[in-house]
Amino acid sequence: MEINGVEIEDTFAEAFDIKVSRVLVTAATKKLAKIAATEATGYGTSVIGCSAEAxxxxxxxPGESPDGRPGYTIMICNPTKKGLDHELLERIGMGILTAPTTAVFDALEDPDEKLNVGFKLKFFGDGYxxxxxxxxxxxxxxxIMxxxxxxxxxxGIKDGVAGGNFFILGDSQGSALLAAQAAVDAISAVEGVITPFPxxxxxxxxxxxSNKYKFLDASTNxxxxxxxxxEVEGSQIPADVNGxxxxxxxxxxxxxxxEATRAGIEAACKVPGVKKISAGNYGGKLGAYQIKLHELF
Known part of the structure; x- marks a missing residue:
């Protein structure tokens, strides 16, 4: 299978269950809302080493928010309900409450349940x-001051899906990076998803x-x-791929x-120099979800 001459490997991305919260951060200006949203979602790339994916x-x-002000929806994800409750308290309390003019609203449709995060944070008011x-x-x-x-x-929180993925293989580091950035731009138009890495x-x-260090939970692929x-036996990098x-x-x-995977792949395949699209999986041993690339198109 090919898209714009780019090979789409017949494989699947293996994703797994995670607890998800989606909240709306509003502020007096779009810039201030973006600052608070960015602070609250920092250090949230992977639960391999971070306390949350965010x-x-x-x-x-403004016309679509409860208080008539501009805002950004953010997603915070953690493997457990207890962990997600903790992350919401800390990230909102330290990243949003501390930011100028902010407010926080629930933005999750059809939640499985709700956590009383706002009720807990109200005690910062010390009785006032x-x-x-x-x-x-x-x-x-x-x-506040x-x-x-x-x-x-x-x-609200619900059972979400984490670890959806795809690889972009290019003839150079530059072409692969341009394609990756195009993919992220396309995915940003899909609601209800995040791409948590930098x-x-x-x-x-x-x-x-790890193949060598047994104390590692994860190591380079x-x-x-x-x-x-x-150098590596079984390398999956074709001779003409350098990024x-x-x-x-x-x-x-x-x-x-x-939907996000499909949008991202379509955008990546429009960039010259992209040779192949693949995905990461562990033979079905990691997660319950298999997102098969060929079935997306």
């Missing part, structure tokens, strides 16, 4: 907090465990390293991840 989902214009209602939502108003910080009392692009694809293609990047996608459900 990222910015989409921009919400108040309850109010905005657009039918129960809101806690917490007095610059005014009041507003947060919805309960934030700029949405994974430079250091990994495998589970040597079969996909371009500088090792002539590889991976896109990792987390979503509120499997369909959102599939």
């Amino acid at each position: 990222g910015i989902d989409s921009y919400i214009p 907090e108040k309850d109010l209602e905005i657009a039918g939502r129960k809101i806690h108003s917490i007095p 610059s005014g009041d910080f507003l947060i919805e009392s309960d934030l 700029g949405g692009v994974v430079a250091s694809g990994s495998k589970v465990g 040597e079969k996909m390293c371009v500088t090792l293609k002539d 590889v990047y991976e896109i990792v996608i987390d979503g509120v459900d499997e369909e959102a991840v599939k």
Whole structure:
């Protein structure tokens, strides 16, 4: 199978279950909302080493937000309900409550349940907090130096999908990188997904465990390293490929991840120099979801 002359390997991306929350961060200006959203989703690339996988989902214009201000939806993901509750408290409390003019609203459709994150954060008000209602939502108003910080009392969580992925193989590092950036731009238009790695692009694809160091949970994927293609037995790098990047996608459900994968691959295949699209899996041993590339088109 080919798209614009680019080979799409007959393989699948192996994804796994994760707990997901999606919240809306609003502020007086788009810039201030973006700053707060960025702070709250920092250090959130992979649960291999980070306490959560997190990222910015989409921009919400003033006319579509509960308080009539610009904002960004963000997603925060953790393997457990307890872990996600902790991450929401810390990331909102330290990354958003501390930012100028911000407010936080639940933005998850059809949640499995809700966590009383806003209720817990209201105690920062030290007894001066108040309850109010905005657009039918129960809101806690917490007095801070610059005014009041507003947060919805309960934030929804649900079982989402993490680890959707695909590899972009290019004839050079430059072509592969341009294609990866084009893929991330296309994916950003899909609601309900994030690409949690820096700029949405994974430079250091990994495998589970290690061939040599038993204390490692993950190590470099040597079969996909371009500088090792002539050294490693079973290298998956063709002779004409000199650059590889991976896109990792987390979503509120499997369909959102599939839609994002399709959009990203289509965009990547429009970039000159891209030779092949593949995906990472562990033979079905890692996760319950198999996103088969050929079935996306």
